[in-house]
Amino acid sequence: MSWSEADPGQGSPAGIQGVAALRTARAAKVRDAQRTIQSVASQSGVDWEAASQRSFAAELSKKAADIELVATGLEKQATALTTYAGALTQIKDRQVVLETRRATAEQDLASARAKMPFPELFPQTTSPLLTGKPAPDDEAAKADLAKQKAKAQGLIDDAQSDLRAIDAEWDTLVSDRRRIDATCAAALQNQDVLGGLSNFSGVDVASKSPDDLLALLVGLSATDREMLLADNPDLAKKIAAASPEAVAAWWTAIGDPADPTGFSEQQQWFLATMPVTMGALDGLAPQARVAANKTNAQDRLDADQTELYSVMVTIAALEGHVSTRALEKRRAELEAEIAYLKDAVGDSPTRQLYLYDPDRSRIIEMEGTITDQTKHVVTYTPGTFADLAKFYDGSTQAIASSIVAGHPDTVVFVYKDGRYPGEYGQKSDMDLTKIFEANDEEFALQSGKQLASFEQGLNASSPIVRAAESTAIAHSWGLANVTSAEVAGAHWDNVVSLAGAGMPEQWSPDPSTNYVHESYPDLLWEAQLTGKVWDGRNPGTSDAFEQHFYAGPESFIKTGSVMGVDYAYPDQGVLLDNHNLIASNARENRAVLDHIDKVIYGVR
Known part of the structure; x- marks a missing residue:
C-alpha cells in the first residue's frame, strides 16, 4: 500500500x-x-x-x-x-x-x-x-x-x-x-x-542467480512448488542455467537420505514437472536424467506413432498416382526411431537415455549402472558422419556394449551432443560434400567445449564417477572432439584413438593421461599420409600416443596386369571397411577390442 x-x-x-x-x-x-x-x-x-x-x-x-x-x-x-x-x-x-x-x-x-x-x-x-x-x-x-x-x-x-x-x-x-x-x-x-514461499517473491526469482535459486528450492512443499511455478513460468530455464556443482548439491539436498538410490517426493516432482530440463541438466545424478528422459522418450514415441499413422494413410492415398519416395523415407525414419524408443520406455526399459533431444541432434546413451561397485567410467564418441540413425540401428554403441558385457564395474556413455561433421538429418548415407568439416579446427574446438561441459557435469553429479578411472574412446573425428575437450579443460586417465583423425594446434598431451592409438590401414590413414589432415597433427605420427597398427582381415593392396605390366594399387573398398571395422565388435576386430580391454583394466 x-x-x-x-x-x-x-x-x-x-x-x-x-x-x-x-x-x-x-x-x-x-x-x-x-x-x-x-x-x-x-x-x-x-x-x-x-x-x-x-x-x-x-x-x-x-x-x-x-x-x-x-x-x-x-x-x-x-x-x-x-x-x-x-x-x-x-x-x-x-x-x-x-x-x-x-x-x-x-x-x-x-x-x-x-x-x-x-x-x-x-x-x-x-x-x-x-x-x-x-x-x-x-x-x-x-x-x-x-x-x-x-x-x-x-x-x-x-x-x-x-x-x-x-x-x-x-x-x-x-x-x-x-x-x-x-x-x-x-x-x-x-x-x-x-510455507517455503516466504523466501520468494516475483522479483526474487528474477534477481537470484541460478545457483542461489536452487538453494531456495530445498524443502518446499508440493503446494509451494506448484504456486511458485505458476507465478514463475521461466523457473525451468533458470534452473537449467545453474552450475553442475550447484545442481549436484541441490539434488542431494532434496533427496531422501534413507533411500539414496530412489527418488524422494521432491525429486519426483521435478522429474515429472520439468522432464526436458531435468533430462539435460548437467550435474544431475545420471539415473535421474535417465528417469526424466524416459518421460521425454515416451512423449516422442507418442508423437512419432501419431505421425507414422498419418504418413501411412497419405502413402496409401497417393500410391500409384504420384511419387511417395519422400514419404517412404520419412516412414523408415519414424519406424527406426519408434523401435529404438520402445526399448527406453515401459516398466523394464533396456535402454538408458542420459540425453535425448533428437531435433537438435543430441543423444547420449548410458550403458551399465552406476553403483558402489563402479570402478571405470568410459566416454565413447563416434566420428565423421555420425548421426541418429546409427544410434537407432545400434552400430554406434557396438564398442560400448562389448566393454560393458564383460565388465559390470564399468559404465559407458555413448556420446553425441550436437551435429557432427558430415551429418545430414537422420540419414545413414554419407554426405561427402561435408567431409571437409572433419578437418575444420574451429568446428572441433566448439564441439570440444560441449564435451568438456558434459564431463564436468558428469563428475559433479556423483562421487563414484569422480573416484572411478576415466577413459575416452574416440573413433575417427571423435579424437579431434576429445582433444579439443582437453583444450577446454577436460581430463581422462586414458585416451584411446580408434583411427583418430587429429588434434587441434592448441592441444598438448596431458602428462597424467595415457594416450593409445589403434589403427588399420584405412581411408583416413591414406589421407593422413599426405600431411593435409589436421596439418599433419595425427595420432599415428605423434610421440604422445602409444602406437598399435593392425594389418586387417584382408590385404588392401590389390594387383593387376596391363599388357604384361604388373601393378599394385590400394583397394578403396577394403580401406573403407577397415575404417568402420575398428569401431565395431566384429570378430575380425577382436585384437583391437582385447587391447582396449588391456588399456582400461590392465594385464589379466
Whole structure:
C-alpha cells in the first residue's frame, strides 16, 4: 500500500478488514474441502480392500495435509490483516490530532509575530512618518517597547516549541507506519503463512542467480512448488542455467537420505514437472536424467506413432498416382526411431537415455549402472558422419556394449551432443560434400567445449564417477572432439584413438593421461599420409600416443596386369571397411577390442 510522509495515515482500514474477511471465508471453504477429502479417505476401505486402496488413501491424506497448509495460511493472513487494519486506524487517529495541533500552533505563531513591535521587525525603520508612532525619545517609551517585544517573543518561542514537538511526534508517526507495514508484510510472508514461499517473491526469482535459486528450492512443499511455478513460468530455464556443482548439491539436498538410490517426493516432482530440463541438466545424478528422459522418450514415441499413422494413410492415398519416395523415407525414419524408443520406455526399459533431444541432434546413451561397485567410467564418441540413425540401428554403441558385457564395474556413455561433421538429418548415407568439416579446427574446438561441459557435469553429479578411472574412446573425428575437450579443460586417465583423425594446434598431451592409438590401414590413414589432415597433427605420427597398427582381415593392396605390366594399387573398398571395422565388435576386430580391454583394466 502506497503512502507518503506527508500523509502516513493513507489507506482504508475498512477495505483491509474486508480483505481479511474474504481470507477468513476462503479458509472456511478450504476446510470444508479438507473435511470432504478426509471423509473420502477414511471411507474408501469399506468396500475396497487392496494395496491400491491404501495408496489412494495415503495420497488423499497428503492432499488433505497440503490443504491444511492453505487453510492455515489464509487464516493467518486474515489475522495479520485485521491487526494491520487496527494499527492503521490508530495511525489515522493520531494523524488527525497532530494535524489539528499543528494548525493551532501555526495560528499562534502568526498571532505572536503580529504582536511583535513594528521596529523589531524592521529595526532600521524608525521614522515617525513610516511607523506612525512618536520616536521613543524617553526611557519610559523604550522600556515599554522592550516589554512588548519580550512578551511577543515569548509567544513566538512557545508557538515554535509546540511546532517542533509536533514535528517530532509526526516523525514518530511516520516511523510507526513503516513499522506496522513491515510487521504486516513479514506476517504475510511468514513460513507459517506462505510455507517455503516466504523466501520468494516475483522479483526474487528474477534477481537470484541460478545457483542461489536452487538453494531456495530445498524443502518446499508440493503446494509451494506448484504456486511458485505458476507465478514463475521461466523457473525451468533458470534452473537449467545453474552450475553442475550447484545442481549436484541441490539434488542431494532434496533427496531422501534413507533411500539414496530412489527418488524422494521432491525429486519426483521435478522429474515429472520439468522432464526436458531435468533430462539435460548437467550435474544431475545420471539415473535421474535417465528417469526424466524416459518421460521425454515416451512423449516422442507418442508423437512419432501419431505421425507414422498419418504418413501411412497419405502413402496409401497417393500410391500409384504420384511419387511417395519422400514419404517412404520419412516412414523408415519414424519406424527406426519408434523401435529404438520402445526399448527406453515401459516398466523394464533396456535402454538408458542420459540425453535425448533428437531435433537438435543430441543423444547420449548410458550403458551399465552406476553403483558402489563402479570402478571405470568410459566416454565413447563416434566420428565423421555420425548421426541418429546409427544410434537407432545400434552400430554406434557396438564398442560400448562389448566393454560393458564383460565388465559390470564399468559404465559407458555413448556420446553425441550436437551435429557432427558430415551429418545430414537422420540419414545413414554419407554426405561427402561435408567431409571437409572433419578437418575444420574451429568446428572441433566448439564441439570440444560441449564435451568438456558434459564431463564436468558428469563428475559433479556423483562421487563414484569422480573416484572411478576415466577413459575416452574416440573413433575417427571423435579424437579431434576429445582433444579439443582437453583444450577446454577436460581430463581422462586414458585416451584411446580408434583411427583418430587429429588434434587441434592448441592441444598438448596431458602428462597424467595415457594416450593409445589403434589403427588399420584405412581411408583416413591414406589421407593422413599426405600431411593435409589436421596439418599433419595425427595420432599415428605423434610421440604422445602409444602406437598399435593392425594389418586387417584382408590385404588392401590389390594387383593387376596391363599388357604384361604388373601393378599394385590400394583397394578403396577394403580401406573403407577397415575404417568402420575398428569401431565395431566384429570378430575380425577382436585384437583391437582385447587391447582396449588391456588399456582400461590392465594385464589379466
